[in-house]
Amino acid sequence: MKKTILITGTRKGIGKKLAEYYLSLDFNVIGCSRGSSTINKTNYRHYELDVSNEKNVVKMIRDMKKEFNRIDILLNNAGIASMNHFLTTSSDTVHNIFNTNFLGTFIFSREVSKIMMKQKYGRIINFTTVASALRLEGEAIYAASKSAIENFTQTISKEIAPYNITVNAIGPTPIETDLIKTIPKDKIRDLLNKQAIKRFGTFEDIKNIIDFFIDEKSEFITGQIIYLGGIHN
């Protein structure tokens, strides 16, 4: 049976590549973003919404359930970053980052878990960052929002384990997408130098971990956070 995968943040960047990859493997792929779809494939559905808009997300999941009857995998990829010293960070920025990164992950996880619980199967993968493990200066708010996601991942992995749902997280190093475009080159170089393996991450690195987490044989792996590049907490 065709698997159904929901990926948030599929207009561009890692989310778009993941959507295209799972479409190439013949999955039903459902994506979303604030902007309109940039993928035009028969097995792809796109919802234009903000992941922190509870009402719209609930409606999206209800529509998906009607059309596909099940959701096997959820990738909470949508995210925003803001690099700034905390002293010059406005509370509006903090609201925006926490709403997209943490609240969005929470709402999608809760709504999709209700369906996964009924089908007694599910795989949820959340997105964190090495900036959280490194307590990286200049990224205090972004890293804090991702630390919240890590803690949430580990706690809910216990709460929904009885329903055969695993919840894990991936923590990428810098990967060349729009997200890191505005970070000064010397800051990126410093960050790469903190890694055991000193290079940019690639989409292949991400896909490898996600394929591992969603593999049927990974049913005993939950509550784990895998950082790329040899970073650890």
Ligand SMILES: NC(=O)c1ccc[n+]([C@@H]2O[C@H](COP(=O)([O-])OP(=O)(O)OC[C@H]3O[C@@H](n4cnc5c(N)ncnc54)[C@H](OP(=O)(O)O)[C@@H]3O)[C@@H](O)[C@H]2O)c1
């Ligand atoms: N690239 C890196 O170096 C790196 C490193 C560590 C972790 N990560 C994590 O990896 C994930 C993907 O990052 P990326 O590099 O692919 O970023 P990106 O290129 O900036 O893409 C972000 C995606 O999320 C969507 N998005 C943003 N805010 C949204 C919202 N409120 N509601 C719905 N969709 C939203 C964007 O589409 P719209 O603008 O149309 O909404 C876009 O499709 C993020 O969680 C990020 O924190 C990335």
